[in-house]
Amino acid sequence: MNQIERKKYILDLLDSERAVRINELSKNLKVTRETIRRDLYSLEDEGSIKKVHGGAILENTSGEIDYNQRKIEKWSEKESIAKAAVQYIEEGDSIYLDYGTTTLALAKEIVKLKNITVITNTIPIINTLVKNQNIDLIIPGGVVRNNEASLFGQFAMNNICDIFITIGFFGGSGIDSKAGITSHHMGEVLVSKQMINQSQTTIFLADQSKFGNIAFNRTANFDDIDILITDKLLSDGYDYSYLNDSGVELVVST
Numbered sequence: 001m002n003q004i005e006r007k008k009y010i011l012d013l014l015d016s017e018r019a020v021r022i023n024e025l026s027k028n029l030k031v032t033r034e035t036i037r038r039d040l041y042s043l044e045d046e047g048s049i050k051k052v053h054g055g056a057i058l059e060n061t062s063g064e065i066d067y068n069q070r071k072i073e074k075w076s077e078k079e080s081i082a083k084a085a086v087q088y089i090e091e092g093d094s095i096y097l098d099y100g101t102t103t104l105a106l107a108k109e110i111v112k113l114k115n116i117t118v119i120t121n122t123i124p125i126i127n128t129l130v131k132n133q134n135i136d137l138i139i140p141g142g143v144v145r146n147n148e149a150s151l152f153g154q155f156a157m158n159n160i161c162d163i164f165i166t167i168g169f170f171g172g173s174g175i176d177s178k179a180g181i182t183s184h185h186m187g188e189v190l191v192s193k194q195m196i197n198q199s200q201t202t203i204f205l206a207d208q209s210k211f212g213n214i215a216f217n218r219t220a221n222f223d224d225i226d227i228l229i230t231d232k233l234l235s236d237g238y239d240y241s242y243l244n245d246s247g248v249e250l251v252v253s254t
Contacts, residue, residue: 001029006039014049014056021055021075077207077231078105084229084253085169085205091115093166096195097125099150099188100171102205104128111135119163121156121191123149138163145185152187160194168199170220174213175206177242180222182215189217196224203227208234222246229253 001009006029013020022040026033040056043049049056054075082105089095089110097103097110097120107125110118114134120126121140129137140163142156170192172181181204183189196202202225211234228243229251243250 001031003039003042006031006036007043010039010043010056011049019055019057023054025055074207074209075105078102078205079108080231080253081205081207081229082106082109084251085203086110086113088167088201088203088227089113089116093117094119094164096120096165096168096170096199097122098168098170098192098195099148099183099185100205102171102207103169106169106205117165119160119165119195121151123151140191142191143187145187148185148188150188152185152191156191157194160191160198163195164198165195165200167201167203168195170196170202170204172204172206172210172219173215175204175210175228176212176214177239179214180218181220181225182213183217183219184215186217189219192219196220201226203229205229207231211238222248227251 009029010020010025022033022036025036029036040049040051043056044051078101081102085106086109092115094117095110097107097118099122103122104124107128110116111129111132114132117136117138118129119138119140121142126137126139129135140151140156140159142151143153144151172183174182176182183192204225204227206228208230222243223246225248227249231253233240233252240250
């Protein structure tokens with residue numbers, strides 16, 4: 001396959017997936033990662049795409065760039081967290097998957113399982129899990145948040161108020177010793193808070209870049225969390241003792 005054919009393949013894939021990763025393109029097209037990088041830079045020079053760390057997104061997807069960029073960045077870390085998180089799931093469990101891209105990585109592990117029930121309001125997760133007929137998938141519904149491909153709002157709240165689950169897997173935009181777990185969108189946070197209250201076990205998934213950051217809305221206090229899974233510990237002397245003080249089990253996936 002020559003460069004013209006590869007570039008067409010990449011653009012066709014972006015039309016459907018909205019984002020591509022260099023590692024996957026290299027594997028699928030059987031060329032080196034450096035060859036893919038050159039193809040992506042060429043497409044960026046043509047104004048067709050935007051090159052981001054680890055891959056590329058469509059330049060003209062103004063509403064969805066943020067989510068798709070997050071899907072690419074730190075994906076290997078999110079996969080590591082997901083592989084650790086899936087070990088907590090047993091056959092017969094009911095699972096809630098919260099908003100975010102780390103929970104999407106977990107969904108890609110969960111799709112290999114059977115005889116579980118999954119509740120989620122994130123469309124990319126729905127699209128991943130719907131492929132497995134051995135998973136009972138429940139979608140609360142609600143108002144679509146286009147740039148995140150998520151659902152939230154009072155309709156969603158009404159539909160989850162009587163749902164009680166075995167394990168809830170949650171994400172967030174920031175983790176701070178004083179602010180707790182925080183996220184950006186108030187509507188999504190309300191759904192997350194409700195599902196935290198209705199989870200027998202609450203597990204938060206966060207790569208190391210989330211520690212020390214604070215977003216606008218508090219999703220949870222540390223007293224609400226049973227387990228926090230991250231990919232590695234920060235190397236600059238960051239103090240994690242506040243997690244232990246609140247009874248949170250810290251799990252490092254690598």
